[in-house]
Amino acid sequence: MTNAHPSLSPEDIERLKAPARRASIYRIFSYFSPLLLLLLWELSAQAALIDRRFFPPPSAIAGTAWDMIVSLELFDHIGATLRRVGVGYAMGAIPGVLLGLLLGLSAPLRRVLGPIFAALYPVPKIAILPLILLIFGVGDASKFVVIAIGVFFLMFYNTLGGVMQIPQIYLDVARNAGATRFQTFRRIALPSALPSIFTGLKLAAGSSFIIIAAAEFLGARSGVGFFIWASWQTFAVSRMFVGIVVISAMGYLTILAIEALERRFVPWSKH
């Protein structure tokens, strides 16, 4: 349909398309805007506004990073962290979404089980890490579990909130169209809650990287968190910063990836 508009002049079409084009340019820039922070840091360090012993300039960190990339030292750590986050995230997100949908649609279940989740939610995930290490050992399993717990609650509450906000009319439409309970779940509740689910996925991705860093400090022999901790112990500040930047970038890129999925799977909502 788009290209057949004989009644519009080329200038009109230009004007019509301009906002969308501007938006996509902004989006490209927005991917790189965190780099501005690095630039500011570099300049402050060069101008000796901040203590170089604690905040080596990004250029120095980049040098260290380059050495580590060449020696492939970092990649094992990145791989270990990604594996733990990936598995733990899925272990938490899938039950979180399903239970959120279930409790959102069923008032009796919500009344009975809701308070249990509400009571468990405020328990600090890091505080129970020693317990989890005790139960699941210092291997990957304990990391999966601690991330899964953190992700679960974010997904559960965001999904529940999304389902609770479904306009009654959509449920009426489903009922009148003859939807079974499962179809209402799958065809109405899930898509209505999808925007909230994506908000949850982004929040959960951010906290997964926060949790994994802490978990790897305490009980791991690999991973970016372990790498940061080990660098700190030998007072290798540049290496430590490489670790910090790497884990931040991993979180950031994950969120960007989820946003791309959101644009693909929630095409009806405005971004």
Place this chain on the structure above:
Amino acid sequence: MNMAVSQTGRNPVAANAAAAIEVRHLVKAFYDASGDRITLAATDVNFTVKRGEFVCIVGPSGCGKTTVLRILAGLEQKLSGEVRIDSTTPPAMVFQEASVLPWLTVAQNVAFPLSLRGVSAEKQRGRVNELLELTGLTEFASAYPHQLSGGMKQRVSVARSLVDDRDVLLMDEPFGALDEQTRLTLQQELLGIWERTGKTVVFITHSVDEALTLADRVLVMSPRPGTIVADLAVPFERPRDVVEMRRDKRFWDLTYEVWRLLAASPEH
């Protein structure tokens, strides 16, 4: 009841046709627990709709029209009274407010009832295209609802209610958001569909004009708590020409009659 007899159309309904919908002494109230308040929405509602009949309900805003229709559709529980629907398929409903699903395209919205039943994609497509054609939405088949006008969304709802061809059609001000021109076209289409398929239709409108254009009978409701205060036969022969019938004096006499009834309803 003086039904006009036409030679051309399928209608009117034979005077002895079986009742498709029977409502006896229906009462509906809402209770608001937080304010401890009871709202009586409808009291002692009585009417019968014969199989294949087209009945319009008119009445002032808030008198309980939507409530009665929702009870017929099984979306709301009655407080007391009797409601009987004699049909092999459940009634299809066109809702008063925007009811298209925002995450589905126009075509998917129309196909929704079929897709729930696992009708083959090919069959769905054929049927959906027919209805998009009928409602003038073919060009927007793959658009999302947020890209449509209010009237177009309403047309999607109408198309969806027709897609799986149920016997009873409950329509709650389906053409309310449309301009005069489109409304006339859709009224004509609806009458065409009804005449071809023999559906039983209950149609709510706040337009006396629309009621007389479409209905075999017009039920007039009193202000809240609503009850049926008049049951008027509309004598025009079928098939009707929605433009031509406005030259008929009886049209304006009936318009006057309904207006008088609406104005005479005691206020509460």
